Amino acid sequence: MQDIQTFIKQPENSKLFQQTTIGIEREGHRVTPDGKLALTPHPPKIDGSTSSFFIQRDFAESQLELVTPPVQTSKEVMQWLQAIHEVAIRSAENEERIWPFSTPPQLPADDDISVAQLQDPNAIKYREYLISAYGKQLQMISGIHYNLGMNDEFLHKWYEYAQSEEDFKQFKSNFFLRLARNFLRYQWILVYLFGATPAAHETFYNQPDDKFDHPIRSIRNSHLGYINKADVTYSYTSLKDYAKKLAANVKEGRLIAEKEFYSNVRLRGGKNSKELLKNGIQYLEFRLFDIQPDATYGITAQDIEFFRYFILYLVWMDTDSDMDDVYLGNQMKTQVAEENPFEPSQYQSEGQQVLTDMESMLDAIHAPQVVFDALHVMQQRMQDSTLTPAARFYNQAKTDSQFVDLGTERAAENYAKAMEIPYALGGFTDMELSTQLLLFDAIQQGYEIDILDRDDQMIRVRYGNHDEIIKNSNITSRDSYSAFHVMTNKEVTKKLLAEAGYTVPRSTIFNQEATAKEQLEAFTHRPIVVKPKSTNMGIGITIFKEGADSEALRHAIELAFSKDDVILIEDYVFGTEYRFFVLDGVTKAVLKRDGAHVVGDGKQTIRDLVADKNKDKLRGEDHRSPLEKIALGKEEETTLEMQGYTFDSIVEAGKKVYLRDNSNISTGGDSIDVTASMHSSYKQIAEGMANTLEVAITGLDLIIDDMTEPATLTNYAAIEANFNPMMMMHIYPAQGESVRLTKELLDFLFPEKTVF
Amino acid sequence: MQDIQTFIKQPENSKLFQQTTIGIEREGHRVTPDGKLALTPHPPKIDGSTSSFFIQRDFAESQLELVTPPVQTSKEVMQWLQAIHEVAIRSAENEERIWPFSTPPQLPADDDISVAQLQDPNAIKYREYLISAYGKQLQMISGIHYNLGMNDEFLHKWYEYAQSEEDFKQFKSNFFLRLARNFLRYQWILVYLFGATPAAHETFYNQPDDKFDHPIRSIRNSHLGYINKADVTYSYTSLKDYAKKLAANVKEGRLIAEKEFYSNVRLRGGKNSKELLKNGIQYLEFRLFDIQPDATYGITAQDIEFFRYFILYLVWMDTDSDMDDVYLGNQMKTQVAEENPFEPSQYQSEGQQVLTDMESMLDAIHAPQVVFDALHVMQQRMQDSTLTPAARFYNQAKTDSQFVDLGTERAAENYAKAMEIPYALGGFTDMELSTQLLLFDAIQQGYEIDILDRDDQMIRVRYGNHDEIIKNSNITSRDSYSAFHVMTNKEVTKKLLAEAGYTVPRSTIFNQEATAKEQLEAFTHRPIVVKPKSTNMGIGITIFKEGADSEALRHAIELAFSKDDVILIEDYVFGTEYRFFVLDGVTKAVLKRDGAHVVGDGKQTIRDLVADKNKDKLRGEDHRSPLEKIALGKEEETTLEMQGYTFDSIVEAGKKVYLRDNSNISTGGDSIDVTASMHSSYKQIAEGMANTLEVAITGLDLIIDDMTEPATLTNYAAIEANFNPMMMMHIYPAQGESVRLTKELLDFLFPEKTVF
CATH class of the missing domain: 3.30.590.20 (Creatine Kinase; Chain A, domain 2)
Incomplete structure (x- = not known):
């Protein structure tokens, strides 16, 4: 030795x-x-x-x-x-x-x-x-x-x-x-x-x-x-001896089971x-x-x-x-x-x-x-x-x-x-x-877990012999890499959805900035959206609800081209935008986003109302919480000014005052769960879209005229399909019911796991 | 109207x-x-x-x-x-x-x-x-x-x-x-x-x-x-008339079938x-x-x-x-x-x-x-x-x-x-x-095809009612997005392969450049590879076959960190590197890459030998062909110089002279198919690795001491798993048998299609 x-x-x-x-x-x-x-x-x-x-x-x-x-x-x-x-x-x-x-x-x-x-x-x-x-x-x-x-x-x-x-x-x-x-x-x-x-x-x-x-x-x-009682014998000289003695204790009744040793x-x-x-x-x-x-x-x-x-x-x-x-x-x-x-x-x-x-x-x-x-x-x-x-x-x-x-x-x-x-x-x-x-x-829920890579948000969940690797909380083995690419490509996504009979806004695709600019007059003065072909997070997108003049459109084209080599100019569809979270062919949650706002009480200033709203434990900063605190910055000031308010205005009771034009959660907006009140026809549309795109886990954005009326060919439009969609906003909405999507996801990945 | x-x-x-x-x-x-x-x-x-x-x-x-x-x-x-x-x-x-x-x-x-x-x-x-x-x-x-x-x-x-x-x-x-x-x-x-x-x-x-x-x-x-014969009647006044007359012609024996009209x-x-x-x-x-x-x-x-x-x-x-x-x-x-x-x-x-x-x-x-x-x-x-x-x-x-x-x-x-x-x-x-x-x-092979997006290399292949979207020639619905992420993450890939019992080089991971530099002495003077954690194409990788001194290692660390936030310092494994193309659990092709070279004939200059070799139709420029022409540039000159040659040297018959140190196809290297001669144990290893990584289509790089000897725990190492692996080099190798992987891929995606 x-x-x-x-x-x-x-x-x-x-x-x-x-x-x-x-x-x-x-x-x-x-x-x-x-x-x-x-x-x-x-x-x-x-x-x-x-x-x-x-x-x-x-x-x-x-x-x-x-x-x-x-x-x-x-x-x-x-x-x-x-x-x-x-x-x-x-x-x-x-x-x-x-x-x-x-x-x-x-x-x-x-x-x-x-x-x-x-x-x-x-x-x-x-x-x-x-x-x-x-x-x-x-x-x-x-x-x-x-x-x-x-x-x-x-x-x-x-x-x-x-x-x-x-x-x-x-x-x-x-x-x-x-x-x-x-x-x-x-x-x-x-x-x-x-x-x-x-x-x-x-x-x-x-x-x-x-x-x-x-x-x-x-x-x-x-x-x-x-x-143990004194008559229990044991040995650590060899594994064989150890096992033999242990077995003898049990066999001869000195221990009821080996684990009693x-x-x-x-x-x-x-x-x-x-x-x-x-x-x-x-x-x-x-x-x-x-x-x-x-x-x-x-x-x-x-x-x-x-x-x-x-x-x-x-x-x-x-x-x-x-x-x-x-x-x-x-x-x-x-x-x-x-x-x-x-x-x-x-x-x-x-x-x-x-x-x-x-x-x-x-x-x-x-x-x-x-x-x-x-x-x-x-x-x-x-x-x-x-x-x-x-x-x-x-x-x-x-x-x-x-x-x-x-x-x-x-x-x-x-x-x-x-x-x-x-x-x-x-x-x-x-x-x-x-x-x-x-x-x-x-x-x-009793699963085994490995953290495969913390920085990469990659974990492995196991039940029995069944492993699932999950990245960014909902990228799983159940979605294909080709489906991801399809959904990253807005043009192909729309082509497939249109083929399958869903209403999608018409769009024109441009590969060259010069061509887009030459043809821009054809798109002025009607409601349009200008966006890069392959981004996913709203980056580089400009919306012209009232139509654009040539100058504004030119800028929007330049912005979009700064983010991608190919851009789209698309019909802008009127209505309210909803996010449908579809899992395994079923609409699990529907959400509306509402821009940062307070509701007056006739007593407090906007500043105080915001402070009050920000006390909510769910609101934090830098995306480390389900909702974001409403800021009191330059942009909020300007938005209020346009409506004739300052931070120190006292707003009449019941009046809703917006501090932001956009509806993003990241700038203090509210997520409002509407799963129960959404007409089932739109849920079916969302489910059909997921099916067409062959994706198991997706967030689908639909613009809908009236969510209580059944869908027709013309009262809604499918505007976006998102891979790796956010789940927090459904789990911790500012209003409405929480939908525990993380649990639903585990149930989906491990259908064999019995409910305990 | x-x-x-x-x-x-x-x-x-x-x-x-x-x-x-x-x-x-x-x-x-x-x-x-x-x-x-x-x-x-x-x-x-x-x-x-x-x-x-x-x-x-x-x-x-x-x-x-x-x-x-x-x-x-x-x-x-x-x-x-x-x-x-x-x-x-x-x-x-x-x-x-x-x-x-x-x-x-x-x-x-x-x-x-x-x-x-x-x-x-x-x-x-x-x-x-x-x-x-x-x-x-x-x-x-x-x-x-x-x-x-x-x-x-x-x-x-x-x-x-x-x-x-x-x-x-x-x-x-x-x-x-x-x-x-x-x-x-x-x-x-x-x-x-x-x-x-x-x-x-x-x-x-x-x-x-x-x-x-x-x-x-x-x-x-x-x-x-x-x-048609004069007794054949027809009408285009209404669709009903058209159909009626056509059917009558057939029924009454003036036409044998409607298509005879x-x-x-x-x-x-x-x-x-x-x-x-x-x-x-x-x-x-x-x-x-x-x-x-x-x-x-x-x-x-x-x-x-x-x-x-x-x-x-x-x-x-x-x-x-x-x-x-x-x-x-x-x-x-x-x-x-x-x-x-x-x-x-x-x-x-x-x-x-x-x-x-x-x-x-x-x-x-x-x-x-x-x-x-x-x-x-x-x-x-x-x-x-x-x-x-x-x-x-x-x-x-x-x-x-x-x-x-x-x-x-x-x-x-x-x-x-x-x-x-x-x-x-x-x-x-x-x-x-x-x-x-x-x-x-x-x-x-008789499939229907849509080009969904040319720039994006996205096509759709159809047989009957069965569609498959394929991007970049082998990204398909059969591979999951999570498998892609696993394989992009070298550290996780290695962890999973090691768990499954495959031999992988040991490696140390660094999140911070300062830490890596502090500890660099532990890695000097032994064969190592320094590489970014998440890149795929050899970018940012430095190989020290003979070991490095502190200065060289410091540079390699800086280079790797310039490509990723996390780097690995890994054992360098001696032997020959082979690429295994695994499809649906089966090793379809194995390839060796050999650096740009010519073989002397005792008569021609290196310049002439290169010109001769470049005549091959498969060799082109800018990756628009299966193989690349050998260049006569600064780097080739230096490589020759080190061996005592110039472009005008005449090389003795049968002597192999390299013009490049690396084995890349992109710098004039040869791809050599060795599918038939590779020992089956390595093919099984490659297949097992693909199975472990749950990937249907992959290129696995193994370093092998002797490809004719069976694998043991110590005579090979799994060094990389690649998503969306190249197929051209297997289909058009410089030497050896062609393996038509594109056809194999279609057979894999459409198993129901009968052989005609």
Whole structure:
């Protein structure tokens, strides 16, 4: 066996060594606003099936388990924790929130505590067995599990370097087994550093005698915590032994199932030991963490980084713990858990030595500065026990009532934070709003998600074996690239729509600016639109509702040609413009846009009315919100002037005053949902247009004389078909019903997913 | 009935009036290089089924019928005629070509003339009946049919203006019936102006007595031509009458089928008169044209324009011919056809009057100048009969041997023109080369085609009711827009490929130029590639095969960042790069690219060797050909210098000398097809990659150590996946087998189309 430190020290290997994956599972009980355990069922808005990826239930019906995907950085872990937390909070009813501590809140009578009402009857039976074996209270403890995988290239390179005679799978399993043994030997250090359950509410204890007579470091790691009966046997010497012993425990009735084996490290690689044996160990799950009472999401980025490098140190260190070390380590863990947090640990000197050695490793592998910072914090804790979470928490919550008050208060703070910006998803606010909503819905609906490229707004959603890649919230595999090109080409779009019998404005196409200018007289003094052939966002378009003179038309032609090599001069159609959002052949939402305006009340100035309107949480700036604040700028001033107003005018009650001529949402306009009141004939037209263009997801702009009258050949015109249409304005309209298009989109992409 | 002239004179209506559709059908016999009727079957490369859209068979197996789609301009008609002609010529075997005259070439014995061997036994039976009724020779005459439709908006507006009490369908049919009657009344003018069959080869005549004793204007319109027996009745007074009489002729055995009714105008709108009655008349087919002996494609743009406006004049004119006029017109037609072309027509003064009146219309509707020019040519012909095609043609081909020689020569000229640039499609040379090939194949394979947008390289191909829109020759409905985005994002592409187990070079991604520069030392002195994240064409990429020093790497980073906000620094993989073209999960072609080079012969200078190599027809300039000519510029000079050569060096026999370091086709490189010799394991890898990326049409770049050895995890690397990959280099490689990917693409898009 070659020396692993020599290997890791090689710069390229150092880099790979530190590239572990991390995934966190955080448990926490739903509680009422006054800090009582929620007795309600799992929130019906959240997928409660066992396949739900991010939000699951643990032992109790009230016990949420928030699960992040495996990612590389602590920053990403925190983003996921925040996002999942927000989805859980916003999906719950009755303003329920999450209890912020590992020890449960004040518990109701045993009979009122319901085990998780999962569909699988075996899952319920298992939970009932746990109650009989360990008592309900113990199972109500919440914690944090930490999943860590090594970089596969690192393992391959180390395998080659080590010149092992084992096959790679075996080598990899043995690598993880050694790591697991070392972990079990030194786990007490983590119990010391992160223990945060010095006491529990009196309702937690089965017998008053159970209660410790002094604060401790971690109830969950104490003799009251998750410990199997003494007759349960185990081994970490080889994967085969591990699996054999585990199976024997179950077969011989010492465990009801393999998952009842409580160890602070779990070998992961299959559903059960048989599968694990076949696949080999893929990663390890570390299960000893208490929820950190101060951390909004139960753990901090610093904790995550420290822990990652602590584990890496267990790889790096010379020690190869044997089973005696493991037994010893498990004993030490319980001892340390039961120590008084205001006193140094009995094993302090070993702890100090380990942290010092860990620092040498950090130097040798050029670890980032944040890890050194984290280590120094932990070194101080090791030096001074009063700095540990257990001690600090106990100081704040010595009595049961202090504990309840503090938990209720923290839960309220965390709740308020999660509710702050209802249309955004914390952790992902750098992405487009509609992608944030899609992520929100995907988490809520139980899908698995990968962020393939944040900057590129590209995500992958998975259900079972079915993947869908989604870009910009509605570019999917269900629309073809040729359909995109057709819709980008206004002329072809119109040709196809006209062929199919839809009313489209007549238009003339020009390839040359000179030709357009020569012929411009033919287009003056009648209602027309001048636009570039291939742009999509209103750029370069000029509308002449009253017709144009030669000079104005000349300018419009020049503008359009500055945006494209080909332009159109098109009939302008009178009526109101509506946006139809069609998904999979069905009109899901119809919207009208109304320019920035206020309605007078006979008392307030326009300035005040605008300020009032801008208080709406949905209004923000720079497109980071569903609606835009109305500005009080030069253009608004001019628009008011034309109507004889200033910002300080008081407008009579009920009078509508526009501050902008255009109807864009981006300049403070209102989006008004009219899905219900739109005559069905126009919805059918929109659906037929989408069908003609062979597009699954599209926004169609129709100009309609009267939306309550049935469509004829002449009372409407199809003016535009948009690819990747906006969804926010339908989901958060200024007036009217919200249509949750992001959810509809997921239902469309995953028709096989059953409603839970 | 309102006055149609007043209506048409309104400027907007004038414009619509002139917007007719035009479609041409041009018949012509296949002949051998020495001018004999081809006795071979219909070219097997051409779809010979009755559904074949552009190339069909008429009466005889040798008689091609080239059919253009309905288009708006004579320019487009000519483009289609040229394209279809080229496809027909290049698809035929034994250097067969098309006989350039209406009267057939020297005919073999009757028994050697085969009727078209269509699949439908009734089609053959019908042709055999025609022989018995009219003789084989008559049916061997070829001509041109001209289909003309009116702008529908024009008809609608005229309908409203006319305040007709009929329904629109009836109104439209009556509009066309009046036009048909006027046409039949004045058709003699066209026979006079365009008659071009003054005589025929002696083998054409059944009986020597049939022969005229003087040249005439048009055999096809003479009593020897297509004329039904006298007992066949007909009426153009109403559509109902027309259909009734036609049906009666068939029922009572005067005609074997409705299509046996020979009229120089056919009412179109259905397969038979029953359907026609139901649909109403949609357009008219005019059938009296002789092939113009001088015109490469049988008719000229000027003829097409003249004819369009002549027909429009028949709408415009005050006359409303009745059935007596029609009978008279049919008589006059035959009389004029049999006139001596060197003498004025007996109806000259009527003809002159009509052309003069037509000129007034042209003035009134502001017709384009080209139409006036065409009219003036026709006025001169009317004035001076020796200027007519019949007279001019007779002067060139007075005797049978002159006729045969002239036809053989013309056919050879037209053949040479069609063969000139084998990789391009005449009429569409402004489009991308690969789109030209796709159009070629679609015509050959019998599909219908619309050019949706020439500039945008967007076409629509149809078979039956199945449409496919294709952009840039392989962007289709079968690839999703999300797959495009995935492949544009190199980082996501690699992530997905790595997940699926393919070997991809390791890479580091940088969002910030400063960060990349800070870390650049980690990448110096080892083989790397620096590239922008999201470009596709090699732009902004720097390759350091031998590793880079800091300075060079800094420059490469700056270059990459100048093309994208995000860049990659990637392992450079040694080996040879191959391009795999995968279609629908199957590797269709594999290509190697080799930089611009020559191979010495011990005699010629490099300059001469390059000149020699550049003679290849496939080599051109500015990407208008499959391969590029090798330049003799500064860069080539430098590359030679490094090897100790100048342009005037003589290189030893067999020695390969490169003039460029890169392998790009665009700088004179060779494309070398290696599809057959590539080890199948790499083809499977390419297919698996396409499957992973969920893309139907893609070009995958793999670097391979040795293409004859099976793939392992380490002897290849997947370096790029390309959307809309080039096809030309596979279809026209510099060495190796051609793979006709355009044809494969059509087969893929239309799996239901049976092989003919």
